[in-house]
Amino acid sequence: MLDLIIATTTLVVIAFLCGSLLGYASVRFKVEGNPVVDQINEILPQTQCGQCGFPGCKPYAEAIANGEAINRCPPGGEAGIKALAELLDVEVIELDESCGEETLPKVAVIREDECIGCTKCIQACPVDAIVGAAKHMHTVIEAECTGCDLCVPPCPVDCIDMVEIRPGVEEWTWPNPANTNPENTSPLQIPVKHIS
Amino acid sequence: MKLSSPFFHHALPTSKVMQLVIAALIPGILLQVYFFGYGVIINLFLCGFTAIAAEFLVLKLRDRDPWSTIKDNSALLTGLLLAVAIPPTLPFWMSIVGTGFAIVFAKQLYGGLGFNPFNPAMVGYVLLLISFPVEMTAWLPSVELAAKTPSLSESMQLIFVGKTSSGLSVNDFRILADGYTMATPLDHMKTEHTLGKMSSEIISQNHFAANLKGWAWVNYGYAFGGIILLATKTIRWQIPASFLLSIVVTSSLLHWWDPELYNPAKFHLVTGATMLGAFFITTDPVSASTTPKGRLIYGALIGFLVVVIRNFGGYPEAIGFAVLLLNLAAPTIDHYTKPQVYGHQTEKESVHD
Amino acid sequence: MYQSKFVTLAKGKFHGGIHPQEFKSISNQRPIEKLVLSKTLRLPLKQHVGVQSIPIVTVGEGVTKGQLIAKCGKGLGANIHAPANGKINKIELMQAGHPSGLPVPAIEISVEDSANAGSFTLPKISDWRQVNLKELISQVRQAGIVGLGGATFPTEIKLKNQSIDTLIVNAMECEPYITCDDRMLQELAKEVIEGAQISAHIVGASDIIFATEDNKSAAIKALATSLEEEKDDKHTASMKIVVAPTKYPSGGEKQTIELVTGKQLPKGELPSSLGLLVQNVATLRAIYKAVTEGETLTERLITITGDAISNPGNYWLPFGTLLSDIAEHFEVDRQECKKAVLGGPMMGQSVSDFETPVSKSTNCIIFNRDKSNEKSWVIEAKQHQSCIRCSECQVVCPADLLPQQLYWFSKSEQWEGLEKQDLFDCIECGACAYVCPSEIPLVHYFRFGKSEIKKIKMAQVKSEKAKQRFDFRETRLARAKAERAEKHRKAAEARKKAASEKSADAKENKQAAINEALARVKQKKAAMSEEEAQNNDNKGEDV
Structure with missing residues (x-):
């Protein structure tokens, strides 16, 4: 009987010590x-x-932190999903197509002679990248535009175009040597932007 | 397309590097054949062929072009290194299992050449040593000592059947004229020590000295090949130098501590696979450390472990275990021995000033 | 080597390096010649480090040789001048040999040989010791001079440094094939020396060190002889020649500094932090020409070499000359030689479009047969083999990096790890790829890594900015909403208050009105009864 008590007490004491240690450490x-x-x-x-x-x-x-799926961001694309999966230690899944497709980065351009100055796009822009005033022409600050498309639907005269940003000489990056196929002899297959 | 410079290239291709290493094995192999019989040659063919066949099969399964990879000669080299490390009369299926395991598990399943964390030949060797300790230590005595030596056809019979046509087994060939069964010097030393004999006593035994001579010559052969590799800069000096120096220092210290229990450096340098290890095994670039300082540490630690395991461990030969242990440590060693990048030292100095 | 009191051996040495076959004797045996080949010249607006230059001419305008046609943009940059008399053909995007193969903004001039046109020069400064330093620097700036060793950093910026005690003249020229600095020293040593003295005068340097490799004995001899003959005791800076053993890449600025001074340039610092200014031979000669003769930079000495051409040598070529014209003049068989290399074989750039022009950075053009007899020549990519971690790349790396590790991280696209391995200390010299037994295009992997990391950093900056703007907008909207709500609330309150006040008043008024009315009624009644009474009285009286 005494053995039993000693054993139990010892275990309880050890458990208590370990518990306090853990508790202390966590604080x-x-x-x-x-x-x-x-x-x-x-x-x-x-x-x-x-x-x-x-x-x-x-x-x-915030929604992801509360359990929303990580594959609902088309601009982030595959790379974004991978990064999120790594951060949250979950599996990489494919982009939810109901949200949209991954496209090249875009920028909004207003056809300025058609703009009637209604300010609707200015109100829609999430990053305040459109400037202009009522009854005056609006224009997009290209450097600030995130290419979100949100200004396109409100425009009553459809004068906003989403233009893909083609890599120019400044944005050009060296291609991955692992992907360069020796048979593919021409470096000129990179899309070329023509300005006249 | 070639977008990026340089447009100049001058280096021995990997396949030629491997060829050169194989060529440098030849002096050692010839001496080994002379002292330990034709079994060595049979093993070379057996292991070499198995290695290439295993590589071919796995590459086929992995949907790669097998020939372009086999042409790099790395699988062949792995097979040959294993062949010279195993006893010359090892049953053929053991050689096949060892080589196959080395290529399939230790090399290809990790992604093939360049991706294997462990030295494939040593993985095969250690697998065999652990699984078949008796057969793996059943070395024939050196030729000058043996009562009878197996001919080429007898060697083949021993390897493939286990007995010669006249009914002799491997152990029959290991018996000396005086009825004494001979083991390798390292093995012999270990057994005699457990029987309470002193080192000086063991060394003075006639047959032991004669046997040691055979092993020493084989080691000289591999050392000669190693010097060729160093001279052609196929391998760099750091690993062999620190490995051998570490063996000398560690064994000398132990010998100084108790000369009757621990053998001197000159014994450790010429027995077992010391020279093969110094120039051909530890220098496998894929699994070794890659920084200059790291290579010194890597070689030194292997040398230290070799002497320790030979003297205190359960197995008489230690290169395989020591190399695999340090293979594990190589990435860590590399991490902590990164060379000082140009301009970084001076930057630190100016911070301290 | 030539014995002279001016010649000493380099005291420092750098890690690694390689000894590629030199191929210099192909081109350094022939005296320098001047060539004018193209009928059209194509001048990219960016031939230098910094921002693009701004064209100041219009299409159709006539220009004279040496005239400014594009001025230095805002910030770092350089002027560009017309290399010949002619007419501006077009100003637009054109092929100009960018590694991407993308067209870049450029000016095209059609050359017109009009004998009477003459050429444009800046005012000559004959006695440069007497003028204001600012004037000299301005002269260099106006002449559009950039580093002609290949780096094309605007020279004027370097000359603005004042804490310099030693000018190092980089005449290492360590790349195979290239001999233009070698030849220039052999033939024009005096002009280079004068240029060096001008530079030293501008930055206040007391020493000039000509740093070269021991394979250029003719150049060393020419230079030493010129120094010995130097009678001009007006020269204030003392001069000597430091000779280093031939090893690639001793001409890299960091390596040259280590060879000459024995010290490493601290990370992230400019040579001026060690009191040094490093200039290339051709740059100094251009400074000499600009200062003493007012010449703007419109041509340069270029090594034209290779096994596919007829008369390899060094030639003065106006900028903008097209490779196709050069190839034609040197009888290049375009079937055998589909690609030329601009610059040296180690750090140059391969060009398959021969409509590419010569620019300020072009110090060498190599026309080798694609299937050159020289085994070292690799112009077509092959399928490379796996890395066996032999570390030969580490042995030769002049920056003391671990290219095998960089390759590993770059290949698996682990950018953070790659940066931690000090990728950005790589000078892209190509020594690692040169010795790689598996023929891995290591430098290409490193350039890929560098540009990807830069791209990611740019995207991060952009997304951070977008986040801030979004947050700002959110707070602004929230504030506006709150303000609006507040306003509404206040308005409502006011209305309510007003309304309640009004109703209270109304009640009072009503009561008052009622009272009044009642009072009136009462009065009336009272009055009436009085009247009645009176009436009655009157009635009675009347009766």
């Missing part, structure tokens, strides 16, 4: 990391396009 060595929402938001491309069904990247980041 003492608490990691002050980025909250997960911010980390997710860092990965999202910040186009604020709403293709995911949420009104911006931050809300989608």
